[in-house]
Amino acid sequence: MLDALGDATRRSIFELLAAGPRSVAEIAADLPVSRPAVSQHLKVLKEARLVSSTAVGTRRVYALDPQGLAAVRGYFDQFWNHALAAFAQAVEQPPEETP
Amino acid sequence: MLDALGDATRRSIFELLAAGPRSVAEIAADLPVSRPAVSQHLKVLKEARLVSSTAVGTRRVYALDPQGLAAVRGYFDQFWNHALAAFAQAVEQPPEETP
């Protein structure tokens, strides 16, 4: 997930889709990259369960995936809170030497 | 920030530091990369305000930066909630054609 959002172009796509569902060509039109590049990014975002697609005729409409979004958010919170908790505990206990 | 945590090695360093402050050499000892590589990653994490360092003699002890952490978390929440809000609104309004 953090890998998926670690790329600037993918973040742009993510934010574009936040404004509403769009087809691949429509997304590419708003970005300085080619359509196949967008296709490849969408694949990554889809594997991360951040977006989903539905076929409408010959078009493929992509949108944020609420279910996956919730799962991903849960993962991030866990990652983050785990770090914070461990850090808080480390602050309490003075670092002990190993003589 | 998402760029900083977009790298697996940096996430490892981040989680190591969550368990408590460590010197550069100590971090490198727990990772399959060289010490200068760790140094470079720490530089990125520091610029993202995820970690801070204090000089102790000739050693440099790195730790998570609570203040920066809070700021970074705030940025992420804003990024995320903005996306969710826009998405929720997009669901409400049926996509309008432009004839």
Next chain:
DNA sequence: ATCATCGGAAAGTCTAGACTTACCGTTCGT
């Protein structure tokens, strides 16, 4: 004062992956 340790900086290598063009397969319209 000298020597050892620690870690940042510089310079160079090498690979992941972001991007391109070209090419199908599929679906819709006429």
Next chain:
DNA sequence: ACGAACGGTAAGTCTAGACTTTCCGATGAT
């Protein structure tokens, strides 16, 4: 049925950046 639009895949290029070794300045110990 045929042509056009859409989008995924393949194959190849090219650059960012992750990593290495080498070097040097700074600090602490004897």
